Amino acid sequence: MKETTDARIDEQLVQFTLSMADDELILAHRNSEWTGHAPILEEDIAFSNIAQDELGHASLWYDLCCNLSDDDPDRLVFFRTPDEYRNVLMVELPKSDWAFTIARQYLFDAYELVSLNNLVNSTYRPIAEVAGKIRTEEIYHYRHTSSWIKRLGLGTEESNMRTQKALNELWSFAGQLFIDSPSIQMLADSGVAPRSEILRQEWEEIVVPFLQDSGFLIPSAEPVDAIRGDHTGNLTSLLAEMQEVARTDPSAKW
């Protein structure tokens, strides 16, 4: 079962691994929406790959969660209601235009890299192992989206303007990734997960200079006032689509 020796930590672990999994799953779904619609064929291929990778990562996190909570990944994915999901708001936002997709992906990829770089040192071994595995693949995502940020920033007036607008809209949503909570503090105190403040600092150390070098202004916006579990209508419509087939016949074998 791989529990720790502390039942309270175990409960936080269930929520933590579920949050990580839900972030990946919802973002994967948004990225898959570009399949057949990306601006160029190479990006159709790239974002389909990125989405598939993210589903693989979600799967690893759901497995961890279910080992602790005796649950089933398929049930979590296909039969939970929106209010039971634990992803951040940023990943459920519609894909919008290319600039928005790239900006969102870039900010999230940078967060994921700093998160994983910390999680490989988790005192909870299963998390350290999953983080180590995901990190090897995540580096290609960051490479891809950071190249695009540069291209969009230093490309044309229009590409810069659209991306700057996207960054301005996304900045407060990105802030939600670093909101502290008693749960995070508990996990940080036991060395399972990094402190929110550390994550935020390391994230800013990467994205601020990079965005500036790419010709962007750094927005200033307070983190959105939301906790994991708060959602918009975006998630409702996303899940209605994603869960439709499974819910048509819940007893079907896949």
Place this chain on the structure above:
Amino acid sequence: MVSNNKQLSPSTILEALEKVMDPEIPVISIVEMGLIRNVSVGQVHITVQMTPTFSGCPALQTIKADIERCVRDLGGEKVVVETVLDPPWSSDWITDQGREKLRKFGLAPPPKHGGRIEVTFFESAACPYCDSQRTVLKNDFGPTLCRSIYYCNSCQQPFEQFKAL
């Protein structure tokens, strides 16, 4: 019912696994790919430990089923395929023989990275058809999770490279 697991040795099983081919790249075996970490024969069941390549790879389920079938065909009654994540699979684990088979198949083998993938980002890939270094990366991503897409300016053909991981 006595299990005849005792008649099988890990090396016999490993030898048999050398004939289980990668479902998407049928010229290379899962052993040459460096997927198989350990084989042990216990009183109750045989355990085969494998490391997944790319976590979202849809071939992994097929590979698991193929391993189970392979061991059962040998007479092993109860086989458990365990996924091991640590250390994560590295493309450096592909054997030299395997790399050559990839190249002959038209897939440029992954550059060796010794644990630091970033160093491979600046290497050019040799064309598997004409061996030229006048190649250019077209896409970090390809038709499967494990491949990227290149173009050779010498023989003017596109080719794929197995990604360094």
